[in-house]
Each structure stands twice: as structure tokens, then as C-alpha cells.
Amino acid sequence: MIMTSYIQTGLRLVAAFFVFVTLLAAPAAAQVTTGNITGRVADAQGNVVPNASVTARSKATGRSRTTTTNDVGEYTLADLPAGTYELSVEAKGFSKALLSELELNVGATVTQNFDLKPGEISETVQVTSEAALLQTTTSELGRNITPTEVRELRPVGNFDPTKTRVGNIGFNGGDGRQLDVNVDGGDNKDNVVGSLLQNFAYESIQEFQVLQHRWTAESGRSVGAVVNVVSKSGTNEFHGSLFGTYRNEKLRARDFFEKQSPSDPKPKFNREEFGGSIGGPIKKDKLFFFAAVERFRERQNILVNPALLPEIAAIPGVTASPTIPTPYNDTLLTAKIDHHISDRQSMFYRYSFQKNDSPNDQFDPSQPGDLSNGNTNNNKLHSFVVNHTYTFGPTSLNQFSFQFQRFQNDILSVTTNPNIVFPSVQSGANVNVPQETIERKLQFRDDYSFQMGNHALKAGVNYINTKLGGFFFFGANGYQVIFFDDPLTIKNNLNGKYPQGFATPGAVNEITFSTGAGDTSQSPFHQLALYLQDDYKVTPRLTLNLGLRWDANIRLLVPQTNNRTMQILKQLNDPRARAIAGDAGAVARTTPSWREFQPRVGFAWDPKGDGRTVVRGGFGIFYDQ
Template sequence: MSKFRTFFFALIGLILMSGLLTAQVGLTGKIVGTVTDDEGTPLPGITVEATSPKMLGTTAVITDENGVYRIFALPSGTYTIRFSLEGFNTVVRKDIILSADVVKTITVDITMTPGAIEEEITVLGRSPLIDVKSTTKGMTQTRQFFEMLPRGRNFDTLAVAVPGVNTEVYLSGLSVDGASGAENMYYIDGMDITDMDDGERDQQAAFEFVDEVQIVASGYQAEFGGAMGGVINVITRSGGNEFHGELISYFSGSALNSKERDTLRLDPLDVTVAEYVNYQDLYGKDKVRRYELGFSLGGYVLKDKLWFFGSFLPVFRTDTRHVEWVPAGSAPESDHDYKRTWLNGQAKITMQPLKDLRLSASFNNNWYKYRGELPGRDGTGNPDKNWAEVGYDYPKWSATIHADYTLGTNLLMSARGGIFYKNMTNQQVEVPADPRWRFRKEAPGYASVNNLMFTADYEAAGLEHLLHASGWSNIGYADMFETKKQVRKRMSGNFDLTYYMNLGGEHALKAGVQWVRIEEDIDDTINEIYVMIGWDREFTHLATGETERGTYGYYAIRGGDSGAYGTFANPSSHRWALYLQDSWTPEFLDGKFTLNVGFRAEKEDIPSFSDLPEYQYAPIQFDFFDKLAPRIGFIYDVYGDANFKIFGNFGWYYDVMKLSMAEGSYGGFKWISDYYLLDDWDFTKITKTNPAGAGAYIRSYNWRIPS
């Protein structure tokens, strides 16, 4: 009764958590095997205990009637396994290296001999085992691995050590087997940190925070989706049964760099001429200083029950550039600073409240801000721009929670979860308080115009300064906009069951469900109005073709009485996935052959960003039957000792839709133009509070009705 009660409450807890949790890649592996006597007879009832410095407590299982044992939900690490039964010599297998890359399975078979219970046989020094159940192609990079190599400051800088992975500038970063960087999936502790707008990596983790980096290039099983390229997953550091800490410092800068290379450019005074120049010789080297100073501390609250780890590593970087404006003498030479600050921090708690239940929670923070901007080195920028005022704040963090519950040697229940949050706020440049007036006829049809044909009217009023050439405007287009917020959130849930059974060989069946919710709350609009003036032009009604004009033409207002101009929306989208997979090791071929078969079905929609009642539906929808993704693979353990395998796989994969398309095409960008007759040559009378200051209202057109 007590075991049933424990199982019941653990199951209820996991189901409740799965509603809050996020779909994640597998973060744990398993060790399996068969225990036999010296005549090859399976031994049931053997106690198998696994320990590791990376794992809370001890995991113990009992071999079944076939002598088979399975130890689930093991974090990466070096393990010691102890096999014991009264009447047999105890066997201890040491230095078993487990790397839990998407899910790692290693086999450790043991032969026990009859003998005194006090006698113990220790096996040492065997070469690392490989996974003979998986078709995955990739690499797991441990702390020992990347601490020996030259590397950058972020976790993905060593991914190119994996065959088929390259850094490609024109493919948005890491290219895996020819796919673009936007087709990868990035995770920290299993939490999806992929940018939901363009698919690139959207968070970072310094190597001092990282225990492992897992790069998977191909061969994913059916539980994984959304990647046409690779899967890059970071496992952050955990505590342990001993206290450990570090003081961290780092410096890099231009003072440590050699002379710059020559650069090929177009002559800023004659774009028909291409030339090689050395900017350092011309203007001096850009001065770059990057400082990092932080700490980490890990240990235990309760030995073998509750561990903790935390770290904090702020980064301060300043780039200084000397600019000589062209043409020479057009403006005084000047120096400009580009300052960036990252407040990087990470925390993790690992616990084992029940014998067969393990929980962990982690938090990763990358709050970021920048101040200032650098003009181009060739001096062609705008010398009148206040470059020092540019800047934004970017609060950014992710949090995860994991739960694994094992029941005997046949059943594993797993729930994974978390949330990702990012904002873009605190714009430093103040938006001008005046409307933007532009001399350009607006749709239907565009043309740059001027008011010089009415020179006599301006001269009579003594306002010649209001005369301008075609296309004139008083404010730059981008300068009108203010980003009040750009909040992006991702929440999702994953729950699955793994069950082992014997039917013509061993089957490892896994079934699960995943749910993902993405949301964007954005307000990037203009505060004033945007006035486009069609001097001496006629307004055309689209439906009838009729035309009309005022004394001086007509004008259009964006961001006026009819609504905002810019990106303004708060859409959300949901994705669901169901998957079933089986790893079957048949009885023939002495258990050397394994067949992996899986099937995945995904349901996804792209949200409408529109606030119009007639467009309150998802413009693009995929049902489960629209995104069916079968997977099949085989593995052959050539010598039967888990040291050499031949494997292959085939899979059907689907990308996930990005929000950038929906934002631009399905109502995210708001644009309604209000049209007026132009009966007054003084266009400065047209203001936000008095849009009809120069003429009567004609009508409005919504130019961004969702496609």
C-alpha cells in the first residue's frame, strides 16, 4: 500500500507539472545490461547500485527473471556500478563514462561467480563504451574537453569540432550538414532558446557556467522535432557532495591584437572605384576593452539529497572609434564609444526527495544593454547624429524544471519544463515631438514632389524657408519610431513514458506529448504623425477611379485618427506533437542488431497579428496529418562488445514556423492612411491634434489588410 501511495502521488505530481513544463531534449541517459553466472544462466534478484559524483545519492535496481537490469535518468558523468547477491562474489565495475547526448544508452553486461559474500571483484581500465542503441551522429564536449582547447566566450564556439558543422557568415552562424543557422535548435538545460522570430540562437552561456555541450547533427528519434539542421544543447553545472568555488576573470582587447589586415572597399568619394585600404594606417586602430570578473559556488544543503550551484559573471565592453568625416573638412574629427554590459548569471538546484524521484531546476540570466553606436570607419555617416544617445535594454532569461520517476526496471516517467523571456525596452533616443512632413505623393501610386510651383505664395507670406526640393523631409523615417516593448515568451510542456518489454526480443517503447506556446507583445510605433504631401496632385478613389484635389493637391496621414502606424500586436501560437518510438533488439544475431522505428505527428499554426474582427484566425495551420514525420534506423554491434558499431538512419523532418513572416504579412505592421484635400500651402498646420489643419477629410485606406 505504501508503494502504491508513493507511485500515485508521484504520478499526479508529474502530470500537474507537465502542464507548466516545456518540451525539451533529453538530458539524461541510461545504463542497461544482463547479469549471468559463469555458465551463462541469467541471474534474477541481483542488486545493482550505481553511484557517481554527478548524481544525487545511489540508484539501486533488481535484475528481473531474465537477469536484465535498467538504470534510468542518469546525468552525464563517470559511474561505479556494484552487483551483489548472497552466495555470489560482489562485482564492482568502475569508470563507466556516460554522456547523455539525446538519450544515451550504454550496455554493461556482467558475469558473477559463486563465492563468499565478503569477496569483491573490481573491474578497472576498460575503454569507454559506445551507444549501440542509438543512430545519433554528434559529439558531447565535456568540461575536460573544452578547457584544453582555445575557444571563444560562448558555448557554441567549439561546435565546429563536430564533422559537418561549420561557421558560415552567410548562413546565419552554425551550419550543420549544409543547413542554415536558422534551421538549428538551441537549448540550455533542455529549454528551447531559439529565436522565435528568425530561428537563430537567442541566449548565451559562458563556458564557466557549462558542464557539457551536446551537438547532435542527425539521427534524432521521433521525440525530437523542429530542427532541419542540428540540435545544440548546453548542460549547466551542478553542485555536489563537496563545496567548490571559483573566482573568474577575463580580459581581451585590441591591445592584444596584431595589425589589422587590408580591407577591400568602394571609394566613399567615387563608388566606381574599388580599393584596398588599411583602416589602422588611415585612422588608427579601434580601441576595444572587454572585462569580466565574477565567481561561482557549488555544494550541498543536504548530502545526497539537495545540491546547489550558482555563478555570476558580468561583462563590460567598450569600443572606441576615431572618425574622420568625408568629404574632408565637412565636420570636425570625433571619437565615439560603443558600450555594452551583460549581467550573466546561472543557478541550479538538484534534489532527490524520494528514492526513485529526481528533480532539478535551473535559471540562466543574460540581461544586456548597450549605449552608443559607432559610425562607419570610412567617415560616410551623419556627423550631426547624436551617436552617443543610441541604446536599448534587453532583459533576457530562461528557467527550467525537470522530473524523472522510475518504477522498477521497466517503467520511466519524465516531465520537462520551463519558460523563456526576452524584452527590448528603454529606448535611449528620444523621438522628435514634431510630425514628419515629407514631400512625396502617397498611394495609390508614389512620386517625389516639391512645392516650388507655389513659390509666390510663400514669398508673399515671407516663409520662403518652407520651400523644399522633391522628396524633402524634416525627420528621418527610422527616427519616428519608439520601441516601447518587444516581449517574447515561450512556454511549453512535455510528458512521456518509457516502457521495456520482451516480445521476440527486447523492446524499449516510448510515447509522449509535447506542447509549446509562443507569444509576442510588441509596440514599435510612431508617437507623432507621418504626413505625406502630394503637391499639385490629384487623389484617386480606388473603387471608382474618380479623382479630386484641393487648391494645392492632397495629403495623407499615417498614425492619425484611424490608428497606429508601425508594429503593434500581441499574438500567440500553439504547437502540439505526439510521438511513439520503439527500439527493438531481436533475439537473433545474438542481440547485436537493433532496429529503431518512430513516428511523430505535429500540429502547428501561425497566428494572426491583426486586430480586425474578420481576421481573428490563424492564417496558416498544419494539422497532425499535415506534418507526419516517420523515423527509422538500425545499429549493428559488430563484435558484440559495444566498442564498434555500424549504423544508419532515415527520417522525415519539419522546420517550425517563425514569427517574422506573420508579423510582416498577417497584420503585425499597422498602416491606415487618412487622406485630406490640401487647401493651405502652410503644411506646418497639419499636426496630430489638428490633422485637418490644411484641408477637409476625404477617406481612409487600410494598406496592410492581412494577406
């Protein structure tokens, strides 16, 4: 009943929101995959030219968008896909102005002014554009990593220990949970531990934007930064790429520790990384394809502390090895179709897949006595995004996107032996494996934009349904044997306490046995966001960014009704089990807050009007997930 009430309340809010948007006639698109071109059209004497036609044509796909200047000669081409454009301006009594190349990055607002010359429209005047100095119409602070820079990036960063080699990123002193990551408009945030969820093939990334300080209402669910990533698309020309790297121990220099024993052979090492991409037209100017694949293989060994080898060899049934292999395999795939249905509407479909496995990936040489962390980490990730863009007219546009994403992580033990613990060393299966994490995500996002005079109005709704499943419980392995002394001491009776070796009564300090299974139930939670945004150009030099956002997190935690503790109590026929099980689950649910209203105010001021100096500022309230 409580859950039904939550959903009904949320649906009422959504309905009211769309009524408000309809009254405004203000469809708007959040700039997670697009950018804006804006500017002013005047004559040679500086007089504004209203009703001039401004057209942007993509040089990659041939798709064009047209708008007209308002009464003060200003125009805005909102929510254009990132890329290179040809820009032209036509007005009665003036020659056509043509700018052959203008680069538009994701999330950017590029200002391009035109001074028209008297003449016939049939005449064309070539216009040159200076490199953009600063963005003068937004209060946000961030950085665009262009396609050229993406190709030159090197792998860096900390790693999230819960997923194999997935970067864990933090901004402004925050952790991974305080970061919002979008890929082609789809949420790519891990709702279990935060940070990134899925990796993508290197050749599939066109560019991305990092916003460290933002004062608009379009982004939320984080108090840190926002990262917007755009994947590559096919064009009117066929393009492809191939790459590969190979490295082994003979091509690798010794590190500091290996230099201390230069006569010892280098540890075995082998790394291969290769892949490629291909893209082009299926039907010129209409239908395009793109695909990228990447494969990574690594083979290396981690040294075991030599002082422990005699102790390990003394354990019955255990073979001592001076090294532990830590192989890693990773496969990444992305495929994308772009369809320009008409001058008014277009769609794209993108599917991405990742699969990796890494035996012994959690073995930590800094804990030389713990050999029980040799688990096998297996990951499978699928994501599918559909995006539909519809242009109502020169001043209004709608963008709808849907995403399905599924992540499955299985951590298994490389052995079925019980966990055996000695003071100096432990081996066998980790006591907390097997474990599994399943995360299924459905996302619906709709954004609208409308240009009304000096006001760029935006409104949007974002709904994410996430179902978390799998299992994790302490003592999952079920068996743990703890000895008083080290293996050699017990085997050789070095202190006279163990005349029968390991069979001596009292050699074992503790035996732990667990039964039952973890709770594998899956419980969905809901995230709902609404926003309104008005970017008001008060003067050509001053822009105000005014917005209001509302977020709700519904049923965020998973109820626990069938965990291992409940199972054990039931097996013991403990009367407390019924009482505890009757209440279990309710305490784990969170009560949604309907009061997370977040006003945002920002400004950008160009004091000289030359784009060389910009004063920015802002205020906002932000809520984490």
C-alpha cells in the first residue's frame, strides 16, 4: 500500500509537469550529447538584421537545421549533434554568407556572429572564423576532450576493486558516488558502489565533456562533477581503423625491486591489446552504421614471499608455488546505427557489450600471508540506447531516449578447499565467496527546448528504474579452520605441543561452519527527476542561467526477508525466527523525500564584449543519489 501511494504520487507529479510544459509549449533537450550555436546577424554598419535565415549543415552526414533571427538579430541553433558544421546566412538584400567549417563539441555553446554585405542572394561571401576564445553565455565551468585529444589519451587512474579494471573517478574531493556519468544520454553510474559501470571500446568514443561546476538544472544526482560521453557515428564516407600493441618481459624494463636482484630472471609478462572500427553510409545522407571492437589479454605472475614457501609446503594437500598467475581477458564491442528519417526527425540505436574475467585478480602482494584472495572475477555488461529527436520548427525541438543496461558480476573461488588459517599464512577458498551482483536498469528520458525571444527555455523528465539482485553474505564458503601455530611448527612438533602433527588434539583453535544461502531476491527502486531551465540573454554581454530541479529516490534499499541468518534460525526451529522474519524487510526500505527541490542560479558576463574575459558565478542546491 505504501509503495502504491509513492508511485501514484510520482505519477501525479509527472502528469502535472507535462501539463505545465504543454502550456509553455516549451520542449527542451539536455545537452548530454549535443551542443548549441548562437550568434548575432548585422549589416556592415552594425545594424541588426531580423528574419535572416541561418542554416547549419553537418559535414559528416549532410543533415541540416535552419532557424531565423529574432527582432534584435539574434539566432540559436539548439541541441545539434556534436561535430563539424557548415554555417550559412541568407537575408533579403544581402549576399549569402558562408562559413565552411565550425567545430561544435558536446555540451558547448559556440558564438558565431555574421556581418552581411549588400548584394544578391545568389552571390556567396566566404566568412572566416577565429578560434573560440571563451564561452560567454554559460556559467558552467568544465572541459571538453575533443576527438583529437581522445586519440592521444593515455590510460590512468585508480581502479574500482568491485569491477575488473574499471576506473574509479572522483572530483572536487568527492568519491565515485558523487559523480554523474552519461554515455549517449544514458546513465552509466553504478548504483551499488558508485563510479563508472561499463567500459567502452577505445575506438568507439568520439569525445566527452567534464563539468566540474554547473549551475543549470539539467543535471543532478551528484554533488561532484558530470561527465557526458558521445560515441562515434557513421558518416557519408567509409572510415576504418586498426590498432594493436604487444609487450612481454623482454620488452619491459626492470622496476625498482627487480633491480635489487639483477641476476634473477624477470617475472613472466605478456600483454596484447588490439582492435579496430569501421563506419560508413548504408544510404547516403539517410542511414549510417558504425562498429568498434577491442580485445585485451594479459598474462603475468605475482611473486609469493619466499619466506612463506616452506610454511605453505608443510600444509597437507597444498603445493607451494613461488608465483601466482593473474591472467586478465577483456572484450569490448559497440555497434551503432544512425537514421535520418526526415528533415524533422532522426534516430540512433547503440548497443555495447563488455565481458571480462580475471583469476586471482584480488590477490594482494602487500598482504603476503593471505593466499585466500585468489578469486575469479567475471563480469558481463550489456547496454542498449535508443534516441529519437524531433524538430517541431525553427525554435522548438524534442529529444527522447531509452536505455536498457544489465551488469552481472560473479566472484568465485579458484579452489573448493576450506579456508585454512595459520598465524603467518592462510590458504584455501575465501570465506566470503561465492558472491554475485546483478544490476538491471531501465531509463526513460524526455527533454524539450523552445526559443522565445531572448529566452532559451528547457524542460525535462528523467526516470530510472533499477533492479538490484545477486547475493553477498559473510561466511559464504561455509568452512574455516583456524590453527594455533604455523604449519612447520605443527608438522615438525618444534615446540613439543604437537606429537601427532596436525592430528594432535588441540592443534585447531576454531572451526566455523555455515549453512544456507544468501538472499537472491531482486528489488527495484525508482529515481525520478524533473527540471525547468531558462537561459535568459539580458544583453549581448550578460546571460542569466535560471533553473529549478526536483529529484526523488523511492525504495532505495533492498529488503532482507530470506537471508542466511533467517534460514539458520528456521532450521533450529527458534521461535524468534518467525518474529524477526515477520519484521525483516520493512526496516530496510527508505522513506522517499518529496522535498528535494533544487534552485539553480548562474550568470556569465562578458565585460568588454570581445570574448576574451568572462566573469562567471552561480548558486545551487544539489542532492546526492
